[in-house]
Amino acid sequence: MEFSEARTLAMDLVVPGGWEWVSLQDALGRILAETIVSDRDLPGEPRSRFDGFAVCSSDIVDTEAQGPVSLRILSGLLAAGHSSKQDVQPGECLRILTGAPLPLHADTVVPQEEALQEANRLILNRAYSRGSGVTSPGEEIKRGESLLFAGEILSPTRCALVAALGRERIKVHRRPRVALLATGDEVIELGDSTQGPYTYCNNRYLLAWLVALQGADPVSLGRAKDDPLDIVQRLQDVKADFVITTGGVGRGNRDFVLDVWRRLGVQEHFRQINLSPGKNSALGSRGRQVFWGLPGNPWGAQVVFQEVVAPALRRLAGCGNPEAPSFQAVLKTPLKKKKGIVKVFRGVLDTRTIPPSFSVYGGRRRSLFADLKSGFAYMLLDAPVVEVAAGEEVRVFLHDFPLLAHPLIGTV
Numbered sequence: 001m002e003f004s005e006a007r008t009l010a011m012d013l014v015v016p017g018g019w020e021w022v023s024l025q026d027a028l029g030r031i032l033a034e035t036i037v038s039d040r041d042l043p044g045e046p047r048s049r050f051d052g053f054a055v056c057s058s059d060i061v062d063t064e065a066q067g068p069v070s071l072r073i074l075s076g077l078l079a080a081g082h083s084s085k086q087d088v089q090p091g092e093c094l095r096i097l098t099g100a101p102l103p104l105h106a107d108t109v110v111p112q113e114e115a116l117q118e119a120n121r122l123i124l125n126r127a128y129s130r131g132s133g134v135t136s137p138g139e140e141i142k143r144g145e146s147l148l149f150a151g152e153i154l155s156p157t158r159c160a161l162v163a164a165l166g167r168e169r170i171k172v173h174r175r176p177r178v179a180l181l182a183t184g185d186e187v188i189e190l191g192d193s194t195q196g197p198y199t200y201c202n203n204r205y206l207l208a209w210l211v212a213l214q215g216a217d218p219v220s221l222g223r224a225k226d227d228p229l230d231i232v233q234r235l236q237d238v239k240a241d242f243v244i245t246t247g248g249v250g251r252g253n254r255d256f257v258l259d260v261w262r263r264l265g266v267q268e269h270f271r272q273i274n275l276s277p278g279k280n281s282a283l284g285s286r287g288r289q290v291f292w293g294l295p296g297n298p299w300g301a302q303v304v305f306q307e308v309v310a311p312a313l314r315r316l317a318g319c320g321n322p323e324a325p326s327f328q329a330v331l332k333t334p335l336k337k338k339k340g341i342v343k344v345f346r347g348v349l350d351t352r353t354i355p356p357s358f359s360v361y362g363g364r365r366r367s368l369f370a371d372l373k374s375g376f377a378y379m380l381l382d383a384p385v386v387e388v389a390a391g392e393e394v395r396v397f398l399h400d401f402p403l404l405a406h407p408l409i410g411t412v
């Protein structure tokens, strides 16, 4: 199946899940499931922006024309969190601190460093417009204003905005649950010291970390031998939104994942895509449960996760814009590939230059990690393209990009 078709199919298959109430303190990284509308004006009353003096504007608007103005300093001090019982009349002023509500009749605040004090008199040499030094009611946030919308990711700044309204609980989308099973006779667990030809399982761990970075809950189903019964047993009663297996989706005679799906009543939607790496990938569903067969090759598994699984996972999680953020860059390395396949190139995105540049790794190493020590970027070349010259503009994606960072680059 065409890569783009596979992506659309996967997106269409998932239905955003339910929601729950959480304490705002635990809402970081969650996806909002309500519109946050302000139930109040902020501030609720006129407040001072400075440590200074609350004055009546009628005394000071013409100060420059009339020469210096002298006001009587009333005794007392108005601090934030205290209501004023005092009344300031023309010809008078009262000491006030930042954030304190203005006293009756005063409508302007003069910062203390701009005012000259002589005994109990305040001398002002310049004019102040009415309301200067004051935050008026509703100036920060108006009652009835819609501040955040369902589908937005709750970053620290957004949470702080909700905290300013005094909300303790917030409605968020339920976190999806993603079950992960590695398959393969050669695959052994970390710490295992079995003799013989083996491969330490790294792709199930990699996928668990990637799932967690997308704000979902990974659940490990361990590792199954290349044995249909073992795989069936580990998959049959799994309670998860997505069930991901790695390995065993090729055409070899020990690739059993798709047979197992059939036994479990999972409907197969595709079993191969024109993506490299990641060709040997399958998608299935049973009711609302989505099954993914990812390649055993860890880099292939990572690419398919990021390009196909993660957008669907973000949609399931209620994310308003499930697409991954991308960066525009100038290609440093000329690229060639075969027609008909979407090819992924890994490299380094250098954001120190303007515009940023992208250099593709050379060499033939297919391992996930050896080439990723200094760069976490990749780009895709579409199926019809056969070459791209150096100097052309390309779109680059980042591996390991956390959900919480999406709002920072403005795509969500």
Ligand SMILES: Nc1nc2c(c(=O)[nH]1)N[C@H]1C(S)=C(S)[C@@H](COP(=O)(O)OP(=O)(O)OC[C@H]3O[C@@H](n4cnc5c(N)ncnc54)[C@H](O)[C@@H]3O)O[C@H]1N2
Residues within 6 Å of the ligand: 182, 183, 184, 186, 187, 199, 200, 201, 202, 203, 204, 246, 247, 248, 249, 250, 251, 255, 277, 278, 279, 280, 294, 295, 296, 297, 298, 300
């Ligand atoms: N005749 C063909 N052979 C292969 C093709 C092909 O088109 N024609 N495609 C190759 C590609 S690409 C891949 S990917 C694999 C797909 O096969 P599977 O998905 O069944 O994957 P496996 O064979 O089980 O494993 C592939 C590779 O990855 C290693 N692996 C598996 N699981 C893990 C794990 N949990 N952690 C680390 N590494 C893992 C495994 O040892 C293999 O080396 O087929 C190719 N062959």
Ligand code: MOO
Residues within 6 Å of the ligand: 275, 276, 277, 278, 279, 280, 281, 295, 296, 297, 299, 300, 301
């Ligand atoms: O399916 Mo393989 O993943 O092309 O790497």
